[in-house]
Amino acid sequence: MSEEIILQTRALSKVYRDFWGRQKVRALKGLDLEVRRGEVFGLLGPNGSGKTTTIKLLLGLLFPTEGEALVFGKPASDVAKNERLGYLPEESYLYRFLTADETLDFYGRLFDMPSDVRRQRIDELIEMVGLQKARKRQLQEYSKGMTRRIGLAQALINDPELIMLDEPTSGLDPIGTREMKDMILRLKDEGKTIVMCSHLLADVQDVCDRIAILHQGELKELGRVDELLKVADVTQIRAKNLSVDCQRELRDVISRHHGELVSLDNPTTTLEELFLEIVRDSEARPGRRAGVK
Numbered sequence: 020m021s022e023e024i025i026l027q028t029r030a031l032s033k034v035y036r037d038f039w040g041r042q043k044v045r046a047l048k049g050l051d052l053e054v055r056r057g058e059v060f061g062l063l064g065p066n067g068s069g070k071t072t073t074i075k076l077l078l079g080l081l082f083p084t085e086g087e088a089l090v091f092g093k094p095a096s097d098v099a100k101n102e103r104l105g106y107l108p109e110e111s112y113l114y115r116f117l118t119a120d121e122t123l124d125f126y127g128r129l130f131d132m133p134s135d136v137r138r139q140r141i142d143e144l145i146e147m148v149g150l151q152k153a154r155k156r157q158l159q160e161y162s163k164g165m166t167r168r169i170g171l172a173q174a175l176i177n178d179p180e181l182i183m184l185d186e187p188t189s190g191l192d193p194i195g196t197r198e199m200k201d202m203i204l205r206l207k208d209e210g211k212t213i214v215m216c217s218h219l220l221a222d223v224q225d226v227c228d229r230i231a232i233l234h235q236g237e238l239k240e241l242g243r244v245d246e247l248l249k250v251a252d253v254t255q256i257r258a259k260n261l262s263v264d265c266q267r268e269l270r271d272v273i274s275r276h277h278g279e280l281v282s283l284d285n286p287t288t289t290l291e292e293l294f295l296e297i298v299r300d301s302e303a304r305p306g307r308r309a310g311v312k
């Protein structure tokens with residue numbers, strides 16, 4: 020991961036108003052975030068916590084009420100960024116009567132890709148998302164998992180540096196989920212920056228380097244997944260070649276008994292536990308931030 024900041028929000032806030040301009044919902048309250056090149060960054064939060072609002076503000080599809088959203092150092096409303104960005108929305112918006120090949124060709128043309136480059140890119144993407152056998156079928160015949168795959172291929176047609184994925188594994192079976200996670204990790208290996216939101220905490224735990232947890236539009240937690248999941252007040256000792264006596268006497272005894280200390284560290288909790296704890300805490304004490312680690 021490099022130090023280059025790809026995405027940044029500063030005191031980003033969004034108030035949805037009704038037809039008469041009266042305040043309806045404060046969907047996002049003073050969000051400060053930075054995402055660096057090469058990171059897989061997860062936005063988590065219960066329903067209605069402001070994840071999609073954040074993504075739409077970063078895509079420039081919504082305008083902030085206060086604060087700013089910067090993408091590649093420029094305001095998110097700057098359309099030039101779209102050349103370098105790919106987006107997989109939660110709901111499919113693709114044309115049902117086109118085949119996978121036609122769909123990718125259509126989006127390739129929108130990016131003004133020459134036909135030979137387009138053809139090669141389409142072949143690569145169809146193979147990457149595993150749709151070789153279904154590439155000539157209309158999308159209306161696709162299962163949910165296949166629709167997710169073609170959605171990802173579409174998001175990657177312009178070989179974007181930054182990829183935004185809204186619920187990338189929703190509706191996928193365990194195998195499809197594993198494959199989607201592998202594809203995300205492969206994109207990370209290629210140096211792409213990925214921002215995803217998801218309800219599926221195990222998926223987030225498997226692929227994200229850092230996460231932000233939102234609750235009722237407020238940032239409640241931000242940090243590296245491995246650090247957030249450490250349980251600081253519990254010590255875990257893993258050792259091998261120890262006798263039962265030695266195990267009982269723990270650390271100091273290990274060297275005396277010629278055992279081998281394999282690791283001495285903090286065990287981790289699951290992201291699911293951390294998430295539920297933050298939501299519970301936040302509901303019990305509204306307005307208080309759980310503490311950024």
Ligand SMILES: Nc1ncnc2c1ncn2[C@@H]1O[C@H](COP(=O)(O)OP(=O)(O)OP(=O)(O)O)[C@@H](O)[C@H]1O
Nearest residue numbers: 035043044046064065066067068069070071072073
């Ligand atoms: N167009 C809109 N007009 C009014 N309120 C809206 C609008 N879009 C979202 N909201 C409200 O803003 C808040 C945040 O919604 P948002 O869709 O960003 O949440 P989310 O975290 O993505 O939720 P989910 O997990 O259910 O997709 C919610 O209270 C929602 O009702």
